[in-house]
Amino acid sequence: MNNEELTFESYMAAETAKVEAALARILPAGWDVPEELRAAMGYSLMAGGKRLRPLLVLAAAEALRGSKEAALPVACAIEMVHTYSLIHDDLPAMDNDDYRRGKLTNHKVYGEALAILAGDALLTHAFHAAAQAYRIHGVPAEQVLNIMDDLAVYAGACGMVGGQAADMLGEQGLTRLEDLQYIHTHKTSDLIVFSLLAGGRIAGANEKQLQALESFGYAIGLAFQIQDDILDVTGDEQKLGKPTNSDEKQQKVTYPFFIGLEASEARVRELTLEGKQVLLAADFPRPERLLQLADFLMRRDH
Template sequence: MASRKALVERELPLYIEKLKAPESLKEAMLYSLNAGGKRLRPILILAALKAFGKEESLGLPAACAVEMIHTYSLIHDDLPCMDDDDLRRGKPTNHKVYGEALAVLAGDGLLTQSFQAVMSHETLSPEKKLRLISELVHAAGAEGMVGGQVADMEGEGKTLSLEDLEYIHMHKTAKLLTFSLVAGAILADAEEPEVEKIRAFGQHIGIAFQIRDDILDIEGTVDKIGKPVGSDTGNHKTTYPSLLAIDGAKDKLETHIALAKNVLADLGMHQTFLQDLTDLIALRES
């Protein structure tokens, strides 16, 4: 994890520093991009490539692209018109440092620059670039993360069904995590049945990731998770613990982790890194 994280964090700023753009915009983009985090999504791309026996460096442009999209989503999530958070990754949120207008534009810049990162891959065929971008649009846009965020907002103050909650988390969280694994499989020239199996694996760990997030919002600490705890309760959001109680949420987490490992075992490739990442998602404290 540490070595892959360092590799991604060396590459990420290069895409922004070279832009012919206002320095204030680049500074705001880099502030959030360099703020740390697990870098789980880019690491999943590299892990999928490793699992298929390919060079991990092949995935760096796509890894940087997905982290740009994730970072933009966090900037926008923290805005007063959304979650109105003051802390992210233990630091003041982007709009607290640069103001709301520049924070919005920094997020916009990261979103659009992500597609350029994919297109800049020098050795990738045009067909693969188009497929990666198509997958990324589906995962990040109205049919994915953005649509999930809207459903999440509209669900505030309401008691949602488990089906409604799973829709939100599949789209808001799981689809971008799933993209990372699918991107790695595409870059590794995996056969279509393998791509679909790793997509199913990604969906299970994506839901598991969000369930763990809901649990940490109750049991975590600001020092560990880097943002205020209890915000879901304060925003009157339905969560897995609120629907299933804390023990039920933990049981649901274990179910998705088990299903993810079953899919992984069925793939029959070098799985150690992906298995370890699955356990990390289940047990993480931040």
Template sequence: MNHNELETFIGQFRDEIEQRLPRFLESIDCPDTLKKAMVYSIQAGGKRVRPLLTLAAVKAYRDVKEIDYTVACAVEMVHTYSLIHDDLPAMDDDDYRRGKLTNHKVFGEALAILAGDALLTHAFAMISSLPGVDDRTKITLTQELAHAAGPQGMVGGQTADIEGERRDLSLQELEYIHHHKTGDLLGFAVAAGAILAGSSPEDMKHIRAYAKELGLVFQIKDDILDVEGDSLEMGKSTGSDENKGKVTYPRLLTMAGAKEKLMVHADNAKEHLRALSGTPLILEDFVHYMTERTK
């Protein structure tokens, strides 16, 4: 892994993403309180893994353009909506996210729900009105985002996650939850960059397979950090999965088994990248980044 190259990439493009995210909300004609609630969570920090993966997929084929930032920011808005709703009392009931008070703790439950709704729907408006992009590509991106975020994707995975609490799950059931709750939106983030860059159908198969493996790497590492991570560094309390009676990879496979499973999926992800016609060096570096992260 080239730490310097990845750090340079993240440093450069995360700053560009951070600058653009609030700008996409400033021009919306809506009540000021709603806009403040949307901006509050968009500016709450975070790793920005999903938009960075979109740009990394683009970089495997060509230089990044302004339209790529628009799609990357739209992905982050969908992710942020899901976090706002996840933190609500009816869901995970969390008071802090990334070391800051969660949205409903600052703006109240009703406005937090509406802020999440607004971020989700505005993301589709951004993608469906991309300038200089043909209608077929816009429709493909819109349909794939709807699939990744909706009942067959993230929302379905979140439902299975809630229904799986206080119940023994098989490895297959646990993987279903994580493929959909976490993996599908990560998968869209990577696929969207490849679609924007005009990737071939053969490359798209490997890009999607890479993203599926990467989603499991991300979630297994999350499960490991919930046990071994540092609460201050992570910006949220650890041990929450255990407290809620959730089945996790360490609980199902033991910690050693979870770490072994993590590396299997990481190796699978890298194997798919080797089959690409592009130059996916940053995408490969992201595999290492996710296996080694501490927050």
């Protein structure tokens, strides 16, 4: 391990700890909410994971020398939206999964009805969390309103939910790479792009910078999802926390299915490079962490 990697690892550990602490404060114990609902929300929200989206919010703010403190509520918001989508995806009517990250899924612990409501509540509460950037940290109302509006668009029918619906509707008959790319873009990349834009907006990014963040996001978002498809074929079950080849068993069509494993790996490298080049060509005072995150996502084994 060289020094640079060590530095990045310490950075990641510190940022992740910040996010975990902020998330833990988001559903306070004294909250006037039915206790079982709060427990169901907290169970999935605090179940670990890479916290990738919050890290991207913070790194995008840092790229523009913005306040990471002010970006933290929005980092929590996007993680709540991501968590709700996992809870609903795991439901019997959807993917019907019993385990996620080695833990029982929400509905296996709290029952289906409460799992549906916990997801609804996390999604709704995300908008309240985002508003804190204005209320507590004094980010201008216009910027925070834009972030909340973006969240609605990138997480909604035109974004993540649309991707999820297309995935579900196409489960039997997906025959074109474009269709798979539509699903990947909306199911995965849209929230990644949102995270980068939100961090940028917190730091007062201009239009050109927002466009660069968007292009960077779509490039690394697709790379991330192709890498997911690859790991599903080649990965270590222990590290992934789920059986490999599960997509194949479920007859899910993936990137390697269309273009092969080697070409998929090349595509991940290309997309990551493309994304980094876009970022470097734009005027960011401190893009280092974003660039490192892009490499980290490409190299990850789970």
